[in-house]
Amino acid sequence: xxxxxxxxxxxxxxxxxxxxxxxxxxxxxxxxxxxxxxxxxxxxxxxxxxxxxxxxxxxxxxxxxxxxxxxxxxxxxxxxxxxxxxxxxxxxxxxxxxxxxxxxxxxxxxxxxxx
Amino acid sequence: xxxxxxxxxxxxxxxxxxxxxxxxxxxxxxxxxxxxxxxxxxxxxxxxxxxxxxxxxxxxxxxxxxxxxxxxxxxxxxxxxxxxxxxxxxxxxxxxxxxxxxxxxxxxxxxx
Numbered sequence: 001x002x003x004x005x006x007x008x009x010x011x012x013x014x015x016x017x018x019x020x021x022x023x024x025x026x027x028x029x030x031x032x033x034x035x036x037x038x039x040x041x042x043x044x045x046x047x048x049x050x051x052x053x054x055x056x057x058x059x060x061x062x063x064x065x066x067x068x069x070x071x072x073x074x075x076x077x078x079x080x081x082x083x084x085x086x087x088x089x090x091x092x093x094x095x096x097x098x099x100x101x102x103x104x105x106x107x108x109x110x111x112x113x114x115x
Numbered sequence: 116x117x118x119x120x121x122x123x124x125x126x127x128x129x130x131x132x133x134x135x136x137x138x139x140x141x142x143x144x145x146x147x148x149x150x151x152x153x154x155x156x157x158x159x160x161x162x163x164x165x166x167x168x169x170x171x172x173x174x175x176x177x178x179x180x181x182x183x184x185x186x187x188x189x190x191x192x193x194x195x196x197x198x199x200x201x202x203x204x205x206x207x208x209x210x211x212x213x214x215x216x217x218x219x220x221x222x223x224x225x226x227x
Contacts (some may be wrong), residue, residue, distance in 0.1 A: 048213065056213070090158070
């Protein structure tokens with residue numbers, strides 16, 4: 001158990017819909033990262049938040065957004081869903097945010113299926 | 116984005132055999148990490164390497180940070196059935212950002 005929790009574990013929805021994925025980082029970790037894992041693209045970094053502020057952006061679509069709340073949990077919002085958005089979405093957390101590299105611990109993931 | 120090349124893509128080995136897999140990049144990395152992912156789970160950190168040339172062990176696992184900073188290998192000795200899974204290399208680039216770039220994965224099957 002990494003200490004990172006994610007809900008829900010599975011999500012099935014239809015094209016055009018909007019969903020919210022939730023992540024709680026390990027106790028004491030200030031950084032949260034979101035990754036997408038699909039069969040054809042592997043694990044891809046989406047976005048990072050550090051202590052409530054956006055810190056880095058990766059291959060995140062404009063239809064996707066995230067935020068980190070004062071209690072440090074984070075939500076990833078996916079809107080206008082397309083079939084190709086079906087994937088595993090992982091959250092990871094670490095102590096540091098930038099400048100000092102720190103180990104990332106991953107949650108169990110949310111499996112999203114868009115029909 | 117940057118992706119690391121891992122080889123082999125998959126391996127089928129007999130229980131008790133040693134395993135070796137590696138990861139290469141066209142650009143340098145500040146850290147190399149090795150993760151294992153089992154079905155339905157998130158990646159679990161196995162070994163972290165922070166310095167070029169560093170050789171680190173974790174039980175039956177040994178990993179090295181290549182001297183050029185563009186590669187890393189992972190060895191598993193005396194494999195057991197529970198070693199089955201997908202092994203990913205990952206790393207941080209020297210950009211100041213803390214996000215990870217991941218390899219394409221090596222799927223390991225251990226035959227009892």
